[in-house]
Amino acid sequence: MSQNPSQAHPLVRKLESVLELSADEREAIEALPLTPRTLKADQDIVRAYDQPTQCCVILEGFALRYKLMNGGKRQIFSFHIAGDIPDLHSLYLEVMDHNIGTLVGSRVAFIPHDAMRSLMAGHPRIGDALWRNALVDAALSREWMASIGRREAYGRIAHLMCELFLRLQTIGLTDGSSFEMPITQEELGDALGLSSVHVNRTLQELRGNGLISWTRGYWTVVDWEALKKAAEFDATYLHLHDAARQAAIKALSPAATI
Amino acid sequence: MSQNPSQAHPLVRKLESVLELSADEREAIEALPLTPRTLKADQDIVRAYDQPTQCCVILEGFALRYKLMNGGKRQIFSFHIAGDIPDLHSLYLEVMDHNIGTLVGSRVAFIPHDAMRSLMAGHPRIGDALWRNALVDAALSREWMASIGRREAYGRIAHLMCELFLRLQTIGLTDGSSFEMPITQEELGDALGLSSVHVNRTLQELRGNGLISWTRGYWTVVDWEALKKAAEFDATYLHLHDAARQAAIKALSPAATI
DNA sequence: CGTCAGTTTGACCTAGTTCAAGGCCAGTGG
DNA sequence: CCACTGGCCTTGAACTAGGTCAAACTGACG
Numbered sequence: 001m002s003q004n005p006s007q008a009h010p011l012v013r014k015l016e017s018v019l020e021l022s023a024d025e026r027e028a029i030e031a032l033p034l035t036p037r038t039l040k041a042d043q044d045i046v047r048a049y050d051q052p053t054q055c056c057v058i059l060e061g062f063a064l065r066y067k068l069m070n071g072g073k074r075q076i077f078s079f080h081i082a083g084d085i086p087d088l089h090s091l092y093l094e095v096m097d098h099n100i101g102t103l104v105g106s107r108v109a110f111i112p113h114d115a116m117r118s119l120m121a122g123h124p125r126i127g128d129a130l131w132r133n134a135l136v137d138a139a140l141s142r143e144w145m146a147s148i149g150r151r152e153a154y155g156r157i158a159h160l161m162c163e164l165f166l167r168l169q170t171i172g173l174t175d176g177s178s179f180e181m182p183i184t185q186e187e188l189g190d191a192l193g194l195s196s197v198h199v200n201r202t203l204q205e206l207r208g209n210g211l212i213s214w215t216r217g218y219w220t221v222v223d224w225e226a227l228k229k230a231a232e233f234d235a236t237y238l239h240l241h242d243a244a245r246q247a248a249i250k251a252l253s254p255a256a257t258i
Numbered sequence: 259m260s261q262n263p264s265q266a267h268p269l270v271r272k273l274e275s276v277l278e279l280s281a282d283e284r285e286a287i288e289a290l291p292l293t294p295r296t297l298k299a300d301q302d303i304v305r306a307y308d309q310p311t312q313c314c315v316i317l318e319g320f321a322l323r324y325k326l327m328n329g330g331k332r333q334i335f336s337f338h339i340a341g342d343i344p345d346l347h348s349l350y351l352e353v354m355d356h357n358i359g360t361l362v363g364s365r366v367a368f369i370p371h372d373a374m375r376s377l378m379a380g381h382p383r384i385g386d387a388l389w390r391n392a393l394v395d396a397a398l399s400r401e402w403m404a405s406i407g408r409r410e411a412y413g414r415i416a417h418l419m420c421e422l423f424l425r426l427q428t429i430g431l432t433d434g435s436s437f438e439m440p441i442t443q444e445e446l447g448d449a450l451g452l453s454s455v456h457v458n459r460t461l462q463e464l465r466g467n468g469l470i471s472w473t474r475g476y477w478t479v480v481d482w483e484a485l486k487k488a489a490e491f492d493a494t495y496l497h498l499h500d501a502a503r504q505a506a507i508k509a510l511s512p513a514a515t516i
Numbered sequence: 517c518g519t520c521a522g523t524t525t526g527a528c529c530t531a532g533t534t535c536a537a538g539g540c541c542a543g544t545g546g
Numbered sequence: 547c548c549a550c551t552g553g554c555c556t557t558g559a560a561c562t563a564g565g566t567c568a569a570a571c572t573g574a575c576g
Contacts, residue, residue, distance in 0.1 A: 152531070153531075194533090195532070197534080198531085198532055201532095
């Protein structure tokens with residue numbers, strides 16, 4: 001782990017949660033030609049039908065993938081956090097089949113496909129780690145599918161909360177058992193296949209039962225074990241490494257099970 | 259395309275729907291050390307928490323990924339057809355987070371991870387094509403998520419039907435506008451987040467409206483345009499190549515749009 | 517010709533939706 | 547400083563898509 005993670009390149013930080021990088025590898029990442037951009041909230045980064053020639057890394061802030069459907073419906077497929085490359089797939093799939101946008105004001109950086117390809121070719125371990133990330137991403141999609149398809153609202157929200165906590169924990173973006181996640185109840189609904197009204201009521205239930213606390217943008221896990229149970233949460237699909245798991249246990253309570 | 263696709267190695271056939279293979283590449287695939295196995299219906303190929311040391315290709319038949327949840331619920335994540343390698347991800351993710359099983363009696367073959375890795379390293383275009391497939395797989399998951407989260411039962415079934423038709427078409431497993439897909443209404447429900455009773459009623463509605471015909475195991479697209487509309491189907495996410503798209507149009511009707 | 521897996525039907529029930537109104541608060545502009 | 551706005555959250559009441567339960571039907575197969 002780097003000595004001063006908050007100053008490290010977000011991509012370095014993310015990859016180091018998965019493998020130990022050599023000095024050489026770290027340099028290669030830091031040498032990537034980045035075109036940084038600061039975006040406001042709710043701006044699209046890439047749109048469906050685009051044919052990108054670059055990938056984007058989230059440096060700071062949050063992004064989401066989503067798709068707009070008939071009748072004004074929307075499905076949010078995932079939330080992305082610092083260090084994620086949500087459109088890595090554009091290296092292989094010419095045309096985008098969904099949108100990627102910002103959730104809040106964010107800093108992102110674009111990397112030309114060529115640079116990405118030669119990084120991966122020249123540093124197979126980095127390539128492997130990126131693929132690994134992409135596969136974990138697919139595992140998250142499956143788990144969301146299970147949530148939406150087979151869990152009721154209460155468990156769905158609980159499940160998402162468990163997931164976000166652990167993911168943010170891994171890159172050091174939690175504060176004890178709390179974290180910032182600036183999404184509205186409507187966005188929560190669009191991610192979970194629920195109406196915002198129902199999200200509201202269910203959130204109240206979760207708060208009332210003492211599992212979580214939630215105020216616009218700031219989430220706290222109050223009772224991890226109960227939350228986990230309500231969510232029937234099993235972290236296997238996150239494919240966390242041991243260090244991340246240990247750190248999460250420490251943040252929650254020595255007795256926490258993950 | 260190979261002259262006699264029905265006799266070609268299923269993996270060759272699948273990859274050739276994506277790129278032209280050189281003789282060399284074809285040989286490399288055919289030289290893979292396969293351990294074939296014939297399985298009955300409803301048998302697991304790999305289970306959650308397993309740590310596989312090999313991947314499996316579907317040679318003949320159908321497979322599904324799924325997860326069992328509390329209270330006897332089940333979510334099916336995807337259906338797999340000849341040529342698919344549903345657990346390619348096990349190359350990078352040590353432990354399985356879901357099950358893969360057969361839908362009907364099937365022939366599958368196991369390939370050691372090592373052999374897979376050296377195939378991909380020695381033949382980068384094959385590696386790329388396999389990755390591409392994995393990414394298309396992830397795109398399917400997202401689309402299923404949108405279906406389950408934001409479409410109602412009628413559109414959900416319609417959407418799945420469009421998808422299956424095009425996928426099977428691509429590997430030559432359709433017969434005009436019909437295809438065999440041996441799944442029960444209960445499995446359909448578990449894939450779409452519905453109860454089997456509701457699947458039954460909705461299926462009747464789709465048949466009654468003249469969009470499809472459906473008898474246990476044999477599906478026919480009766481009115482593609484109407485089906486597509488009911489499903490609000492946009493094939494972008496399948497990332498089909500032109501040849502596949504053209505072939506599908508031909509199978510449906512010269513006026514079909516995909 | 518009985519059994520078993522799958523499909524179909526009916527009746528009733530509920531989780532979640534929709535619509536519409538109100539409340540809260542942070543930011544803005546006068 | 548205050549009034550005004552615009553997002554977002556909250557609440558209530560009425561409604562519906564889809565679930566559950568249980569029974570009957572169908573057809574393939576031994």
